Amino acid sequence: MDRPVSRRSVTLAVAALAASAAFMPSQPAQAQAVTPIKFVLDWKLQGIHAWYYLAEDRGYFAQEKLAVTIDQGDGSAATVTKIMAGAYQAGFGDVNAVIQNASAKPGAAPVMVYMVYNRAPFALIVKADSPIKTLRDFEGRTIGTPAGGAAARMFPVMAAKSGVDASKVKWTNVAPNLQEQLMLKSHVDGSAVFSVTSYMNLVAQGLDPDKDIRWFHYADHGVELYGNGVMVSPQLIKDKPQAVAGLVRAIHKGVRDAAADPDAAIAALMKREPLLNKDLEKRRLLYTLKTIMLTPEVAANGFGDVSDARFARSFIQLKEAFDLQRVPTAAEVFDRRFLPPAAERKIAMK
Structure with missing residues (x-):
């Protein structure tokens, strides 16, 4: 037999529903x-x-x-x-x-x-007064690169595009933070660098990268990487x-x-x-x-x-x-x- 529902019970139920609704996120809130x-x-x-x-x-x-x-x-x-x-x-x-x-x-x-x-920011750099004036001039020279450097790995592609015998180029591993210094002090003939980093490293050393350095950007020599x-x-x-x-x-x-x-x-x-x-x-x-x-x-x-x-x-x-x-x-x-x-x-x- 059904029990009659008191007014107090209805009031409490409505209050409980209202309280629970206050803690339930609305649909717009979920969408946001x-x-x-x-x-x-x-x-x-x-x-x-x-x-x-x-x-x-x-x-x-x-x-x-x-x-x-x-x-x-x-x-x-x-x-x-x-x-x-x-x-x-x-x-x-x-x-x-x-x-x-x-x-x-x-x-x-x-x-x-x-x-x-x-453009992939790979480049070779030499001093502006270096006898290296073209990519072919790197034959018989030594280039510094960090171990596993992408610029060094991509060099044979650029060499092939430019008629350079990549087997005649020597490579030596250098610490990334010494790439520019070793080149400037002639410990290596050139360095294979990430241009946007090296450019400002040279600026920080008081050099004008546009006047004091000769750049060979890979993107200018047939390397089409992004x-x-x-x-x-x-x-x-x-x-x-x-x-x-x-x-x-x-x-x-x-x-x-x-x-x-x-x-x-x-x-x-x-x-x-x-x-x-x-x-x-x-x-x-x-x-x-x-x-x-x-x-x-x-x-x-x-x-x-x-x-x-x-x-x-x-x-x-x-x-x-x-x-x-x-x-x-x-x-x-x-x-x-x-x-x-x-x-x-x-x-x-x-």
Whole structure:
């Protein structure tokens, strides 16, 4: 037999429902959930990282409902292995290292979603008064390189393109922080360097890199590699494609703003690392924008994308240099679906 329900019981039930509802997230709140992303850089903080912090300070990540934690790195190739290990979901690193890992471990390597360095910043440097005036003059000479340096590994490709007998060039391993000094003191005839780093190292030593140093940029001698860009894990693409698109949009706005207002970008960087040399890092930023980011190809196609034909040729060059057992497809390495529309990817430098 049913018991009558008292007015007090109804009142208590309504109160309980109201209290429980107060702790239940509403549907709009669930839709606005923030996605955390751990992001690793390629190296210690420099001017070439300023746009990430400018994007953070201007709320571009927050606008995309992202909580991005940015950590310093210890090498552009190491970014790839850190993402593969699951320590990070995204990072800034070398697309060529992605290609090599995708060759060996299909499906496990990160995917590049936003190309930043349109030209790989590999170069050989000699003193301006050196007798080495052409690439062929390196025959019979000694070049310093860090152990396993990518510039040294890619040299035979450039040599073949330039009619240089690579077997006649000698190599010696040097500490990365001594590359410029050993060349300047004539312990080696030249050094194989990462241009955006070496350029500012020379500036810090009181030299004018444009007058005191002769440069042989690989990109000017037939090497068609791209360089560093934003990469993400395959799992992030699978689970949260909207977050990947938001990450790319936010970073692109940071790059755009850094090109338009480099002082604001460096100010954002200095907030994170006040011991940096502000003037030197601004010069590094401007040099990088001018020499390897805002190229004629970028002017034509928009920032962040690649030329499919050139990209395919770069795969073949990497296969030759690193003896890849398998050449991955472009789709395994680069996914342009997350790029903003081409009209929004035009970037003008101040």
